Amino acid sequence: MAIKVIQTFPSVTAASGSPGSSEPIVLKSGYLRVTTGTTGIHVAIGTSPTATANDFHLPPYGNEVIKERLARQKIVGIVTGTTTTIVFDNNGGNPFLVDDYVAVQDVTSPVGINTVHNPIVSMTNSSIVIDFDSTAFENIVVGAGNVSRSVIISALGSGGNSSAYLSEVVQLVTE
Numbered sequence: 001m002a003i004k005v006i007q008t009f010p011s012v013t014a015a016s017g018s019p020g021s022s023e024p025i026v027l028k029s030g031y032l033r034v035t036t037g038t039t040g041i042h043v044a045i046g047t048s049p050t051a052t053a054n055d056f057h058l059p060p061y062g063n064e065v066i067k068e069r070l071a072r073q074k075i076v077g078i079v080t081g082t083t084t085t086i087v088f089d090n091n092g093g094n095p096f097l098v099d100d101y102v103a104v105q106d107v108t109s110p111v112g113i114n115t116v117h118n119p120i121v122s123m124t125n126s127s128i129v130i131d132f133d134s135t136a137f138e139n140i141v142v143g144a145g146n147v148s149r150s151v152i153i154s155a156l157g158s159g160g161n162s163s164a165y166l167s168e169v170v171q172l173v174t175e
Contacts, residue, residue: 108143
């Protein structure tokens with residue numbers, strides 16, 4: 001399988017007694033590549049995971065591509081308030097689940113309306129409501145705005161301290 005790296009992220013320290021966690025990762029392809037160092041690691045992926053010895057294991061110098069569900073939608077409107085409603089095009093559909101965390105990106109203005117890793121608290125077929133207080137924002141220009149699912153990766157060293165090296169990839173078709 002040939003892959004192309006589309007995003008890289010800072011490594012996560014995977015101590016043997018204390019798991020580390022990545023910053024929120026805004027999914028572009030949903031294929032997360034996790035590579036280990038000299039010691040194996042246990043990996044958990046979710047909204048706020050804490051890896052344990054019961055989670056997915058990668059051996060020393062292991063390398064796996066883990067598929068996460070991708071959800072992304074173009075934004076046509078934003079309704080501000082103590083929570084924030086993100087409105088999709090009438091025919092866009094809603095690919096998200098209530099338990100998802102999302103990032104709002106590429107909204108033209110004002111600065112600060114773009115978010116990272118906010119939980120969805122409710123939804124309809126054409127919108128989601130996220131836990132983000134936007135009462136201070138006015139005159140929103142959506143532009144090329146979109147909302148995407150985001151996750152966090154947690155890693156725990158197995159048998160010693162290690163690191164988890166993280167990237168997001170796409171599979172290339174080879175002929």
